[in-house]
Amino acid sequence: MRSPSRWSVSATVLRGLVLVLPVAALLVALPAVPHTAVLVLVVAGALRWATAPEDPVGVAVLALVGGWWAAQGTTDARVLVVAVLLVAAHVAATLASYGPGAMRVDGATTVLWVRRGALMLLAVPVAWLAVRHLADLQAPAGTWPVALLLVAAAALLASRATVGEPDEE
Amino acid sequence: MDGACGAVTWQPTPALVRTVLVAVGALATALLTGRPALVVLGAPFAVAGVLGALARPTSSPRVRSTLDHALLHEGQGTTVRLVVEDPDGAEHVTRVAAQAPYVALEPRSGAVGGLRGTGDPGLVELAVGPRRWGRREIGAERVGLTSAWAAWRAGPVDLPSRGMFVLPQAAPYATREEMPQPDGLVGAHRSRKVGSGTELEGIRAFTTGDRLRRISWPVSLRTGELHVVTSRAEQDAGVWIVVDALREVGVSEGVDGRASSLDLGVRAASALASHHVRRGDRVGLQVLGTRPVCVGLGAGRRHLHRMTGTLARIQVDHRSHLPAEVDVSATTGSVVYLLSPMLHTPVVTAAATLMRRGLTVVVIDTVGEQQTSRLGDRLSVKSLAWRMRQVERDDRLERLAALGCPVIGWRGPGTLDVVLRRVARRAQVPRLGAR
Known part of the structure; x- marks a missing residue:
C-alpha cells in the first residue's frame, strides 16, 4: 500500500509563500541590500518557519524584517508594501498551521483568511497616514509616555487574555 | 460503534501569540526608539491580536466519532463521522486519522479540515475502507477545534480506534453442478x-x-x-469446508493487490460457504491451525454469518510448531473441500485418509501465483528452498491424484464445475469404503 505524500499541493504553496514573502519584504529595499547576516538569518528563519508554521521562529523572522526596515528610518510607500508582504506571510503560516502538511487547505477557509488579511491591512494605510501626518506636527508634551503606557497596558491585557487554562484531566 | 473523549479546554494558538508579540513589540519599540515605520508594520498585527483575543470561546467541547457501519466485508467502506458537543466558538475542525495496516483512508493522507457549519456535511468526514479480512483497527484519529482568527485551539484530542472483524470478500462463486453424494433431508440437489x-x-x-x-x-x-x-x-448435501491455516505463503496486499495463500483460502471458503448455504445445503467449517476451530454442519443465514465470522478470526502463528497430525472430522457421505497450499505432510495425510474412508474430497490449491521475483536470484538460498518445497509439494499432489483426489486452483465462479461433474459420475460407481 502506498504511503500518502508528505505535503498537499495547497500546503506546499502556503509554505512556499511563508519562505518567500519575508525575503521579498527585504528585497523591496533594492538597490539597498541588507547586511549579509540579516539576509542569512531571515532566509534560514523563513525556511524553518515554512517547515514548521507554528514554530516561534516566525516571530523572529517578522521582527528581523520589521527591525531592519525601522533601522532604515524611512516611512515612504515601500513600508506599505512591506506590511502587505509580512501580513501575507503571517496569514499563509496561519493557514498552513491548521493541520499537518498532508492536509489539503479547503477553499472556504482560504477565502475567509484572504478577507481577514484584507481587514488586517485596513489598519496599514491609516497608521501610515497618521505617522506621516504626526511627523510634521509637534506632539504635545507627554504624548509619547502616555502612548507607551497605553501600549504596555495593552500588552499586559493581551498577555492575561492569551494565557490558556490547564486541561481538565 | 463510537469513540469519545472528555471535555477539552481552549488554549491560545502560536498564531495568536505571534500576532500579540509582533504587535506589542513593534509598537513599544516604535515609541521607545522613535521609529514610526514600526507603527505601520505592527498595526495590522495589533488588529488581528485584539480580534483574536476577543474571540476566546467559553464552551467546553466534547468530541466523539461514530462509524456508519458496524460490520464490513473487505473492500467495502464506511464513513467515520465526528460529533462535537457544545461546539460554540469552534470555527474550524481538523481531523487526522491514524494510518493502520490494510485500512484505506479517504482522503489518502487521513488529514481533513474545514470550517464547521459551512453547509457541506461531508467537508470534515473521513471515509475508511478495510482492504483485508481479519481484525482491523479503525477510527483512531486526532481532532482539533480552532476558534475564529485561529486564535484558540481545543485539543488535539486523541480518539481511540475500534477493533472490527472484517469479513472476507464475498467473492462471486456459483456452480450448476450437483453435489456428488446428496445425503440428507432437505435441499435443492437432485x-x-x-x-x-x-x-x-x-x-x-x-x-x-x-x-x-x-x-x-x-x-x-x-x-x-x-x-x-x-x-x-x-x-441436501453435507459439505465440509476445511481451511489450512497452519502457515501463510506469500504476502497479502489486501483486496486490491496480490493475495497470500491464506487470503485465497479464506475468500474461497467464504464463497463456497455462501454458495452452498444459498442452495440449502448443510455446511460445516474446520480451520486447521495451531488452535483448530470447528463450526458444525448447519444451514441458514445465521449459520453462514457464524462461519464467515470464524473465517475473519483466523490467525496464523508462524512461531508455533506444526502439529504432527491434523484431524478432519467428516461424516460419511459428505463432500469435503480442503483449501490448502498443501505444503505440510499432515494435511496431505488427512486428505488421503478421508479419501480412503470413502468421502469425496476436493483439494483447492491456494498457493496461487506467488511472486518468486521477491525471492531474489534463482540461485539464492530462498529461491532454492522454495523450489525444493515445490518439488515436494508436486510429489504429494501426484500421490493424492493417484488416490483419485482432484486438486484444482481457485479461479472463482465455475472453479469446481468440471471436478464435481467427474466426481459425481465416479460416485455412482459402487466402491468399498473403510471406516
Whole structure:
C-alpha cells in the first residue's frame, strides 16, 4: 500500500509563500541590500518557519524584517508594501498551521483568511497616514509616555487574555 | 460503534501569540526608539491580536466519532463521522486519522479540515475502507477545534480506534453442478432416489400406494390405464469446508493487490460457504491451525454469518510448531473441500485418509501465483528452498491424484464445475469404503 505524500499541493504553496514573502519584504529595499547576516538569518528563519508554521521562529523572522526596515528610518510607500508582504506571510503560516502538511487547505477557509488579511491591512494605510501626518506636527508634551503606557497596558491585557487554562484531566 | 473523549479546554494558538508579540513589540519599540515605520508594520498585527483575543470561546467541547457501519466485508467502506458537543466558538475542525495496516483512508493522507457549519456535511468526514479480512483497527484519529482568527485551539484530542472483524470478500462463486453424494433431508440437489421432489423422473403405471395427485390424467386417458408421474427426491448435501491455516505463503496486499495463500483460502471458503448455504445445503467449517476451530454442519443465514465470522478470526502463528497430525472430522457421505497450499505432510495425510474412508474430497490449491521475483536470484538460498518445497509439494499432489483426489486452483465462479461433474459420475460407481 502506498504511503500518502508528505505535503498537499495547497500546503506546499502556503509554505512556499511563508519562505518567500519575508525575503521579498527585504528585497523591496533594492538597490539597498541588507547586511549579509540579516539576509542569512531571515532566509534560514523563513525556511524553518515554512517547515514548521507554528514554530516561534516566525516571530523572529517578522521582527528581523520589521527591525531592519525601522533601522532604515524611512516611512515612504515601500513600508506599505512591506506590511502587505509580512501580513501575507503571517496569514499563509496561519493557514498552513491548521493541520499537518498532508492536509489539503479547503477553499472556504482560504477565502475567509484572504478577507481577514484584507481587514488586517485596513489598519496599514491609516497608521501610515497618521505617522506621516504626526511627523510634521509637534506632539504635545507627554504624548509619547502616555502612548507607551497605553501600549504596555495593552500588552499586559493581551498577555492575561492569551494565557490558556490547564486541561481538565 | 463510537469513540469519545472528555471535555477539552481552549488554549491560545502560536498564531495568536505571534500576532500579540509582533504587535506589542513593534509598537513599544516604535515609541521607545522613535521609529514610526514600526507603527505601520505592527498595526495590522495589533488588529488581528485584539480580534483574536476577543474571540476566546467559553464552551467546553466534547468530541466523539461514530462509524456508519458496524460490520464490513473487505473492500467495502464506511464513513467515520465526528460529533462535537457544545461546539460554540469552534470555527474550524481538523481531523487526522491514524494510518493502520490494510485500512484505506479517504482522503489518502487521513488529514481533513474545514470550517464547521459551512453547509457541506461531508467537508470534515473521513471515509475508511478495510482492504483485508481479519481484525482491523479503525477510527483512531486526532481532532482539533480552532476558534475564529485561529486564535484558540481545543485539543488535539486523541480518539481511540475500534477493533472490527472484517469479513472476507464475498467473492462471486456459483456452480450448476450437483453435489456428488446428496445425503440428507432437505435441499435443492437432485437425489438419485425417487421421491417427492419437483424434478421429473418419469411416468409409470399406477401401483398401490401411489398418491392420487400424482396421476397423470392425459397419459392415463390416452393409454386407458392409470399412470403416475414420478419425481426425484430433493436432498441436501453435507459439505465440509476445511481451511489450512497452519502457515501463510506469500504476502497479502489486501483486496486490491496480490493475495497470500491464506487470503485465497479464506475468500474461497467464504464463497463456497455462501454458495452452498444459498442452495440449502448443510455446511460445516474446520480451520486447521495451531488452535483448530470447528463450526458444525448447519444451514441458514445465521449459520453462514457464524462461519464467515470464524473465517475473519483466523490467525496464523508462524512461531508455533506444526502439529504432527491434523484431524478432519467428516461424516460419511459428505463432500469435503480442503483449501490448502498443501505444503505440510499432515494435511496431505488427512486428505488421503478421508479419501480412503470413502468421502469425496476436493483439494483447492491456494498457493496461487506467488511472486518468486521477491525471492531474489534463482540461485539464492530462498529461491532454492522454495523450489525444493515445490518439488515436494508436486510429489504429494501426484500421490493424492493417484488416490483419485482432484486438486484444482481457485479461479472463482465455475472453479469446481468440471471436478464435481467427474466426481459425481465416479460416485455412482459402487466402491468399498473403510471406516
